[in-house]
Amino acid sequence: xxxxxxxxxxxxxxxxxxxxxxxxxxxxxxxxxxxxxxxxxxxxxxxxxxxxxxxxxxxxxxxxxxxxxxxxxxxxxxxxxxxxxxxxxxxxxxxxxxxxxxxxxxxxxxxxxxxxxxxxxxxxxxxxxxxxxxxxxxxxxxxxxxxxxxxxxxxxxxxxxxxxxxxxxxxxxxxxxxxxxxxxxxxxxxxxxxxxxxxxxxxxxxxxxxxxxxxxxxxxxxxxxxxxxxxxxxxxxxxxxxxxxxxxxxxxxxxxxxxxxxxxxxxxxxxxxxxxxxxxxxxxxxxxxxxxxxxxxxxxxxxxxxxxxxxxxxxxxxxxxxxxxxxxxxxxxxx
Amino acid sequence: xxxxxxxxxxxxxxxxxxxxxxxxxxxxxxxxxxxxxxxxxxxxxxxxxxxxxxxxxxxxxxxxxxxxxxxxxxxxxxxxxxxxxxxxxxxxxxxxxxxxxxxxxxxxxxxxxxxxxxxxxxxxxxxxxxxxxxxxxxxxxxxxxxxxxxxxxxxxxxxxxxxxxxxxxxxxxxxxxxxxxxxxxxxxxxxxxxxxxxxxxxxxxxxxxxxxxxxxxxxxxxxxxxxxxxxxxxxxxxxxxxxxxxxxxxxxxxxxxxxxxxxxxxxxxxxxxxxxxxxxxxxxxxxxxx
Numbered sequence: 269x270x271x272x273x274x275x276x277x278x279x280x281x282x283x284x285x286x287x288x289x290x291x292x293x294x295x296x297x298x299x300x301x302x303x304x305x306x307x308x309x310x311x312x313x314x315x316x317x318x319x320x321x322x323x324x325x326x327x328x329x330x331x332x333x334x335x336x337x338x339x340x341x342x343x344x345x346x347x348x349x350x351x352x353x354x355x356x357x358x359x360x361x362x363x364x365x366x367x368x369x370x371x372x373x374x375x376x377x378x379x380x381x382x383x384x385x386x387x388x389x390x391x392x393x394x395x396x397x398x399x400x401x402x403x404x405x406x407x408x409x410x411x412x413x414x415x416x417x418x419x420x421x422x423x424x425x426x427x428x429x430x431x432x433x434x435x436x437x438x439x440x441x442x443x444x445x446x447x448x449x450x451x452x453x454x455x456x457x458x459x460x461x462x463x464x465x466x467x468x469x470x471x472x473x474x475x476x477x478x479x480x481x482x483x484x485x486x487x488x489x490x491x492x493x494x495x496x497x498x499x500x501x502x503x504x505x506x507x508x509x510x511x512x513x514x515x516x517x518x519x520x521x522x523x524x525x526x527x528x529x530x531x532x533x534x535x536x537x538x539x540x541x542x543x544x545x546x547x548x549x550x551x552x553x554x555x556x557x558x559x560x561x562x563x564x565x566x567x568x569x570x571x572x573x574x575x576x577x578x579x580x581x582x583x584x585x586x587x588x589x590x591x592x593x594x595x596x597x598x599x600x601x602x603x
Numbered sequence: 604x605x606x607x608x609x610x611x612x613x614x615x616x617x618x619x620x621x622x623x624x625x626x627x628x629x630x631x632x633x634x635x636x637x638x639x640x641x642x643x644x645x646x647x648x649x650x651x652x653x654x655x656x657x658x659x660x661x662x663x664x665x666x667x668x669x670x671x672x673x674x675x676x677x678x679x680x681x682x683x684x685x686x687x688x689x690x691x692x693x694x695x696x697x698x699x700x701x702x703x704x705x706x707x708x709x710x711x712x713x714x715x716x717x718x719x720x721x722x723x724x725x726x727x728x729x730x731x732x733x734x735x736x737x738x739x740x741x742x743x744x745x746x747x748x749x750x751x752x753x754x755x756x757x758x759x760x761x762x763x764x765x766x767x768x769x770x771x772x773x774x775x776x777x778x779x780x781x782x783x784x785x786x787x788x789x790x791x792x793x794x795x796x797x798x799x800x801x802x803x804x805x806x807x808x809x810x811x812x813x814x815x816x817x818x819x820x821x822x823x824x825x826x827x828x829x830x831x832x833x834x835x836x837x838x839x840x841x842x843x844x845x846x847x848x849x850x851x852x853x854x855x856x857x858x859x860x861x862x863x864x865x866x867x868x869x870x871x872x873x874x875x876x877x878x879x880x881x882x883x884x885x886x887x888x889x890x891x892x893x
Contacts, residue, residue, distance in 0.1 A: 394660070500701040504764075507655045509689020509720040511682060522706045598706060598751040 270594070277590070281583040288579040289341075289572070293334050296571055303350050303566035324350065337572070346576075347569035351562070356573035360555065364577060365448035366436055367547070367554035371540050373451070373470055374477035378539075379532070381478065382485025389486070390493040390516055401486065408483035413542045417476035417549040424472060432469045434551040441465055473550040477539050484535055489528045496520040526597055533589030537582045606630035606670075607807050608775050613653060613667030614890075615831075623649055623662060625832040625886060633774065636801060636808040638818035638839070640854070641828030647811045649831070651777040654809065656688050672774060689720045693768040695778040695797070699760035699785070703752035710748035713767040721771055735766035738803070739796060758789040762796065769800055775807045782817065794821060815858045819843055827851045830883045850879045 304320045321327045325336060340347055346356035389401040411419075425433030432438075437450055441462060447453050451470070454463040496502065497520055505519045544556035551557070555574055562570040594600045608631040615624040624646050631637045639647045652658045654669055656676065669676040672691050676684050696702040703712060713735065714728035723731070729748070736744035739762040752760060761781065768776050778797060782790040798821045801808050810822055818825050818839060825842060827835040827850070835848040846852040853871040 500696055500698060501704040503657050504694060504696055504702050505704075505715075506657050506685070507688060507692070507694045508716040509686050511685060514719075519704055519707075523704070596706065599753045 270591075273590075274587070277583075277587050281580075281587075284583060285576060285579055289338070289576055290334065292572055292575045293337065294330060296566075296568055297330055297333070301566045303568055306565055307350065337569075341576075346573040349562075349567055349570045351565045351567045351570065356569050359558065359570065360573050360577050362448055363553065363555045363558050365450075366552065367540070367543050367556060369449060369451045370436075370470060370474055370547070370552065370554060371477070371536070371543055373474040374481070374539055375532075375536055377474055377478035378481035378485060381482035382489060385482065385486030386489035386493055387516060387521075389490040390497065390520075391512060393494055393497075398490075401490070405483040405487045408479050409487070411480070413476050413480055413539075414545045414549060416479050417473065417546050420472045420476050421549070431472045433472055434469075436469055436553050437462075437466050438469075470552075473546045473552055476546050476549075477542050481532075481535050481539055485528060485532060488531055489524060492524040492527050493520050496524045499523075522596060526593065529589060529593055529596065533586055536585055540578065540581060540585075607633045607635075607672060608654065608809065609668075609670040610650065610654070611668040611670070613650070613664065613669065615649065615653065615658070615662055615664045615667075618661050618663050622887070623831050624653070624667075625830070625883070626667070626890070627828075627831070627833055629826045629833060629836060631775065631807045631809055633807055634805045635824060636810060636822045638822035638825035639809060639811045639828065640813060640815060640818055640825055642854075643813060645828040646831035647813075647828050648779055650828075651694075651779050651809060651811050654688075654775075655692060655694055655777055656684055657694075686720065689716060690771070691773055692775045692777065693771065693773040695761075695765055695768045695776060695781045697780045697783055699757050699764055702764055703760055705752050707751075708748070709750050709752065709755070709763055713748075713763065713770055716767075716771050731770055732766070735770050736763070738769075738800065739763075739766045741766070757785055758793065761785060761789075761793050765793070765796060765800060769804055769806065772804065773806060775809065776801075777809045777811065779811045780813070783812075797821065815855060827854065829879050832883060832886060834879065834882075848879075849875050 304317055304324070304326065307320065308316060318327070325333055328336075337347060344357065346360070348354065349356055349359055352359065385401050385405065389398045392398050420431075421433045424431045444459070444462060445453055451463070451466050454460070454466060493516065497516070499520075502515055502519045505515050510518075543554060544559055546552070547554040547556040548560050555577065559571070559574045561567070562574060610627055610629050613624055613627045614622065616622050627646075627650060629637070629639075629650075639650060641647045649658070649662065653664065654671070654676075658664070664677060667677070671687065674687060676687065679687060703709070710729065710732060713732040714723075714725070717723040717728035717731060718725055732748060733744050736747060741747050741759065741762055747755065747759075747763070755763065765781075781797065782793050785793060794817060797808075800806075801821075808821075810818070812818060822839050825835075825837060825839055826833050827837075827846075827848065829850055835842070835846065835851045837847060837851075842851065843855070846855050850871070853875040856869050857871050859868060
């Protein structure tokens with residue numbers, strides 16, 4: 269049953285990606301701005317422009333261009349970046365790990381922080397602490413991630429410079445890595461010197477992405493925990509002799525997590541969207557930063573490739589959330 | 604004190620609001636089955652909750668004592684009180700559809716108290732749970748132990764909850780309208796089962812219900828509540844022969860008779876309500892002045 273569900277999802281994903289590629293393909297070709305104009309020096313002749321247009325196939329109809337591109341994609345060729353003349357796939361795959369690590373780090377922080385706030389708020393419900401948590405959550409929620417980024421840069425990069433606020437890792441350390449997954453690799457190889465340097469760089473952008481999500485998780489999880497605490501099975505557990513902490517964690521938490529989980533899935537895709545600006549802000553060499561450059565330079569094949577990767581990422585996240593939901597909720601298991 | 608559970612002058616209020624319990628006193632001796640009857644809102648469930656330490660936060664006990672097995676629960680620290688209640692008393696809840704945790708398997712929900720609170724070994728607790736599930740006539744108990752609540756019917760779940768209540772061999776069980784949420788046909792079976800289990804284990808039972816028919820079948824004694832006050836405390840046989848309080852008599856007369864449908868419904872007469880309300884107000888005046 270599970271296998272069939274995954275298969276259905278993968279097929280849906282394929283259709284989604286096709287749709288996304290068509291929309292993006294058309295949009296970036298219809299909006300003003302010409303990649304060829306960006307490449308040529310001022311005063312280039314019409315003949316030069318025509319020659320380059322023909323080289324990149326921009327002289328053909330959009331439909332024809334799309335099918336040429338799609339034909340390449342089917343064979344694993346996403347085209348060549350106009351700006352760097354390198355294959356799009358290589359460029360994207362080199363940057364993807366950086367963004368993935370940043371997003372996952374942010375997610376882990378958000379879940380830990382939000383979970384802690386929710387559990388504390390539930391434990392101390394009705395007290396001033398819960399009120400303080402609500403106010404803090406409200407503030408964290410009403411400030412978007414890029415403003416948090418600026419605040420963190422000012423606080424921990426300028427006023428009290430304990431963190432590095434630019435880049436992913438100290439440039440001198442880059443040759444130490446074999447893969448592009450710097451953070452995972454440093455942990456696996458037990459190179460904690462590298463790990464520390466990475467965290468010094470990544471913590472601030474990750475935190476900027478995590479704070480709004482942590483607030484959302486904290487708020488929603490606390491709400492559903494408090495509702496769950498009134499249910500009969502929680503009361504029954506109390507009569508057995510269990511205390512507040514035990515009741516919250518073992519009886520209420522798992523059932524309260526379900527609605528939050530759906531939300532985390534949706535919000536995580538927003539968080540990945542947020543990496544675009546946050547990476548720019550922190551000069552972090554990830555996919556989002558590259559996306560901005562690609563848009564500025566009208567690097568059409570690269571934009572196309574990045575968007576497809578983001579779309580793929582979103583569908584994979586939704587699939588994972590779906591599967592987790594099935595694992596956590598026994599009622600769905602044989603449905 | 605000979606009674607296993609002895610409630611003395613228990614009064615409780617809704618915080619900043621009206622009284623819910625008015626100097627309630629009642630005893631349940633070891634092995635005794637006491638019915639606690641009254642209309643909805645009379646405070647019968649509140650008494651059960653007070654005994655089990657699960658009063659809602661909005662309810663405040665203003666005076667009184669709850670002696671359970673020789674200890675006044677209200678004088679214990681919360682942690683100690685919880686442990687004590689968990690080790691000596693148990694609850695058969697009202698609605699079996701909501702009283703089991705949907706994301707935990709049945710087995711652990713029966714054995715958790717044995718292992719965590721009473722310090723049994725897991726294997727012994729599992730064996731005990733199997734034994735109890737057999738006692739409540741659950742077919743294939745080993746499979747049920749591994750099942751999730753949604754795989755069982757309402758009647759089955761109530762059987763599981765009964766097994767769970769008796770598993771730790773408590774001296775007192777509070778049954779809070781345990782048949783109200785069930786199908787009429789299942790109600791009878793569950794009632795018979797509770798009576799059977801009570802007789803077998805010799806447990807004292809505080810049976811909260813609004814149904815006098817149920818009381819006549821299962822209880823030895825009963826307390827009648829009106830507006831949080833015990834208006835009659837009697838032996839069941841005496842009560843059904845000749846209720847002492849006019850309100851009790853009216854309540855008894857109001858019980859629908861299935862054998863004589865033409866008799867119709869006999870609501871408690873307004874004059875009786877008026878009289879008992881006057882009694883309550885008089886009590887409240889005395890309470891405030893005293």
